[in-house]
Amino acid sequence: MHERSTRVPKFRRRAEARPDEVLDAALDLFIEQGYAATRVEDIARRAGLSKGAIYLYFPSKEAIIEALVRRALVPIARTALGVIGAWEGDPRPVIATVMKTLATRLDDPRVIAIPKLVFREVVSFPELARMYRREVLDEVIPMLEALVRRGIEEGYLRQVDPHLTVRSIVGPVVLHVAMAEIFGITPPEGLAIDRLIDNHLTILFDGLGAPQGSRQWTSS
Amino acid sequence: MHERSTRVPKFRRRAEARPDEVLDAALDLFIEQGYAATRVEDIARRAGLSKGAIYLYFPSKEAIIEALVRRALVPIARTALGVIGAWEGDPRPVIATVMKTLATRLDDPRVIAIPKLVFREVVSFPELARMYRREVLDEVIPMLEALVRRGIEEGYLRQVDPHLTVRSIVGPVVLHVAMAEIFGITPPEGLAIDRLIDNHLTILFDGLGAPQGSRQWTSS
DNA sequence: TGCTGATAACCCGCCGGTCAGTTATAAGAC
DNA sequence: GTCTTATAACTGACCGGCGGGTTATCAGCA
Numbered sequence: 163m164h165e166r167s168t169r170v171p172k173f174r175r176r177a178e179a180r181p182d183e184v185l186d187a188a189l190d191l192f193i194e195q196g197y198a199a200t201r202v203e204d205i206a207r208r209a210g211l212s213k214g215a216i217y218l219y220f221p222s223k224e225a226i227i228e229a230l231v232r233r234a235l236v237p238i239a240r241t242a243l244g245v246i247g248a249w250e251g252d253p254r255p256v257i258a259t260v261m262k263t264l265a266t267r268l269d270d271p272r273v274i275a276i277p278k279l280v281f282r283e284v285v286s287f288p289e290l291a292r293m294y295r296r297e298v299l300d301e302v303i304p305m306l307e308a309l310v311r312r313g314i315e316e317g318y319l320r321q322v323d324p325h326l327t328v329r330s331i332v333g334p335v336v337l338h339v340a341m342a343e344i345f346g347i348t349p350p351e352g353l354a355i356d357r358l359i360d361n362h363l364t365i366l367f368d369g370l371g372a373p374q375g376s377r378q379w380t381s382s
Numbered sequence: 383m384h385e386r387s388t389r390v391p392k393f394r395r396r397a398e399a400r401p402d403e404v405l406d407a408a409l410d411l412f413i414e415q416g417y418a419a420t421r422v423e424d425i426a427r428r429a430g431l432s433k434g435a436i437y438l439y440f441p442s443k444e445a446i447i448e449a450l451v452r453r454a455l456v457p458i459a460r461t462a463l464g465v466i467g468a469w470e471g472d473p474r475p476v477i478a479t480v481m482k483t484l485a486t487r488l489d490d491p492r493v494i495a496i497p498k499l500v501f502r503e504v505v506s507f508p509e510l511a512r513m514y515r516r517e518v519l520d521e522v523i524p525m526l527e528a529l530v531r532r533g534i535e536e537g538y539l540r541q542v543d544p545h546l547t548v549r550s551i552v553g554p555v556v557l558h559v560a561m562a563e564i565f566g567i568t569p570p571e572g573l574a575i576d577r578l579i580d581n582h583l584t585i586l587f588d589g590l591g592a593p594q595g596s597r598q599w600t601s602s
Numbered sequence: 603t604g605c606t607g608a609t610a611a612c613c614c615g616c617c618g619g620t621c622a623g624t625t626a627t628a629a630g631a632c
Numbered sequence: 633g634t635c636t637t638a639t640a641a642c643t644g645a646c647c648g649g650c651g652g653g654t655t656a657t658c659a660g661c662a
Contacts, residue, residue: 180607196505198418201651212609214654223652254591282502284564285416295565303567320592325569326581327590329561333554340556341549344504345515347523349545361546369589370539370547371474400641421617432643434620443618 181219184209185233188226193275197227197283227283231290234276235297241267253313257331258363260306264332265355268339278343303328334362401439404429405453408446413495417447417503444507447499451510454496455517461487473533477551478583480526484552485575488559498563523548554582 187208191200202223206213220226241263249256268274277294284291306328313319338358341347349357407428411420422443426433440446461483469476488494497514504511526548533539558578561567569577 194505199506202653203651213652214610215608217653218607281560281564282505285414285502286419291565295567299561299565299567317592319590320584320588322585322590323569323577323581326558326574326578327585329554329558329578330582330585330590333557334549335553336557336560337553338546338549340501341519344501345511345519347515347519349543354546357543358546358549361543362550364540365542365547365550365586365589367589367591368540369585369587369591370542370550371587371589422619423617433618434644435642437619438641 180209180211180215181229182233184211184216184219184226185230189230189272189275192227192230192279193271197279197286224287227279227287228289228293231276231280231293234273235293238267238273238276238298249309251316252318253309254318254367256309257306257366258359261331261335261359261363262356265335265359268335269353269355274339274343306331331366335359400429400431400435401449402453404431404436404439404446405450409450409492409495412447412450412499413491417499417506447503447507448509448513451496451500451513452517454493455513458487458493458496459517459521469529471536472538473529474538474587476529477526477586478579481551481555481579481583482576485555485579488555489573489575494559494563526551551586554578 184205188200188205190208191204194200202216203213205226206216209216216226220229280290280294307324310319310322310324310327310331314321314324335355335358338355342353348354351357404425408420408425411424411428414420422436423433425446426436429436436446440449500510500514527544530539530542530544530547530551534541534544555575555578558575562573568574571577
């Protein structure tokens with residue numbers, strides 16, 4: 163990651179790049195050891211600074227984790243918006259695409275780290291959960307709900323509760339990642355998230371029940 | 383030591399009950415404020431003790447959380463074992479029963495608190511995750527897998543990957559509870575976990591797609 | 603010479619853990 | 633009963649380190 167050269171220029175960059183470097187270092191350490199166990203001094207060292215310098219850019223340790231989550235939210239929300247927006251006809255291909263996109267993104271340790279952080283620290287910092295809900299969930303969930311609702315109205319989908327059905331769509335992926343992350347429980351062949359998605363979409367669209375005119379929804 | 387009485391109470395004020403009382407108090411506080419933010423003194427006060435007395439029963443703060451999780455695991459594992467064991471024929475009714483049982487149990491704040499604790503503290507105490515995996519997951523998951531596998535072999539279920547399919551079965555319930563717990567996102571009518579299960583089982587068994595031949599335009 | 607980014611020693615409140623001392627309980631002795 | 637004795641159960645003051653946050657000072661640059 164960081165190369166530590168012996169001839170290190172004392173005053174390197176302009177101050178503009180510093181905050182992001184601090185956040186990068188903090189994210190690494192929060193992933194490794196969690197928020198409470200990470201000292202500000204650790205963050206400073208990894209960012210190539212002294213502890214005091216941290217406080218030139220952030221007023222407190224808590225401000226670091228908030229800025230970290232806030233910074234991560236921007237691209238997530240932006241990505242999600244584009245995909246679903248305008249769509250006519252059968253919503254199933256859209257669902258399949260969204261799932262694959264989601265799976266790909268969650269495969270990145272530095273992406274999955276954010277919801278993990280939010281979850282772990284939510285008791286100490288409720289503001290994190292509010293941010294995450296406002297910026298991500300309140301954008302994505304209603305969109306998926308609307309997608310399901312329209313699919314029902316247009317006769318493509320069975321009569322189900324759109325709100326609850328969103329859980330049936332994304333729940334398995336979340337659980338898959340969570341089990342791998344926390345307990346190290348993965349399929350014999352590794353994470354195999356693509357295979358999970360395929361398996362799940364088959365069940366989701368056509369049901370677990372007996373074979374009857376099954377279809378393949380894998381697009382790759 | 384001189385012991386002569388067949389009556390068990392050797393010398394007690396309340397020593398026998400103390401460890402459990404301490405664990406109860408600790409669970410309450412861990413739920414409210416998390417492990418790191420809870421002082422041993424807090425636990426002692428709520429249990430009606432002084433801090434020093436805690437260390438008569440537990441060697442360290444970490445031992446408290448371990449004992450807490452361990453105590454919770456016994457009934458969980460025991461419950462799960464009985465349900466699935468011997469079953470012939472269509473596995474779908476068993477799955478439905480298991481799901482409803484799971485949902486009911488997770489509705490209890492003091493039950494759901496345990497996996498939440500494990501998840502939050504897993505970075506600091508990997509032993510928690512190992513315990514949880516060994517005592518709960520490694521018991522339940524293979525059983526569900528075997529259920530699915532037999533269902534396939536006997537022609538009741540579609541050809542799917544049994545391992546991955548377990549995620550499609552329980553994932554939505556986990557996500558439902560997690561969203562409610564962390565972000566306060568619930569259906570308009572409240573948690574409605576029974577309705578979630580019904581909706582999910584419909585999709586799981588029969589698929590999200592409209593029933594064959596009934597792909598109709600909106601029928602009121 | 604003055605400004606800025608950065609430092610390292612310092613301060614101090616917090617909390618896990620300890621321990622000498624105190625109190626409650628029970629069993630004999632009478 | 634009640635006095636004595638033994639000890640389990642418990643207390644609360646204390647310690648030590650740890651880590652978040654501060655500040656006096658410096659080093660480079662124009």
